Amino acid sequence: MMSGSSVPRADIRPTQPVRTAQPADFAARRQALRVCGRVLIGAALLPALRLRAETAPAIVSATKSAFGAGSLAEVLRLLDAHPIPSDDILLNVPDFVENGAMVPVEITSRLPGAQEIFIISEANPFPLVARFAVPEDTDAFVSTRIKVASSCNVHALVHSGGRFLSVVKATTVTVGGCGA
């Protein structure tokens, strides 16, 4: 006879019924992991954010977040802009461009007291292209070159006396500027 047989069966039986994982457990685990992930991502981004804050203290944070916006509507929402079309802004963009990586853009504002000029390219992954803060002694005029992802509307937005005014011009691009 084996000695083990003398051990009462009841002792080796689990005192508690074995609990199999329920769908609710997975949901809780998923939630916990998700929270952990966010915290980790946040921690990773923190030094970068601090650096940005140090390098550009004068730039309004609303403008900064508008640069991360993924659509024209989102850009305007973050800038708190409800632009009015204006004939006093001249936007010079070619009707047709072969290379979307280098599109000349020239903006002149005849509005009194223009404080800021924005360039927005509607089809870009991040539509807000550039912002220029224009002091009083600087003409409300700027000329630069931008990348345009595909044929789309380019907007010139001018912040003047608490209002936003804009002008829109369509440009046709043969080769998009995303690969540049």
Added chain:
Amino acid sequence: MPDPIRIRALAKDGGTDLHVLMPHPMETGFRKDEAGAFVAAHYITDVDISVAGRTVLKATLSRAVSEDPLLFFRIKGGRPDDPVRVSWVDSWGERRVDETVISAAT
């Protein structure tokens, strides 16, 4: 270290024309290299331009500004030999500052 900023400041008609060219790759992060891997985003984010110690333009750029960003603008006033100072900071925290003086239109 990136190449020096090229600045041309020309006094004319009671104002000054400023041309600023900042050599920089302006990588969007969307471009792929020959091996098919994405090239890390790297672009100028902030530009400060001053004439005789006075800020004349502050620009906030995105990755959608073309490679080697070029800015052209005009200011009222400015005399020959006034110092012009251009500084930029990019998305990696790199910086570059260069100076010149306003030249008289010939």
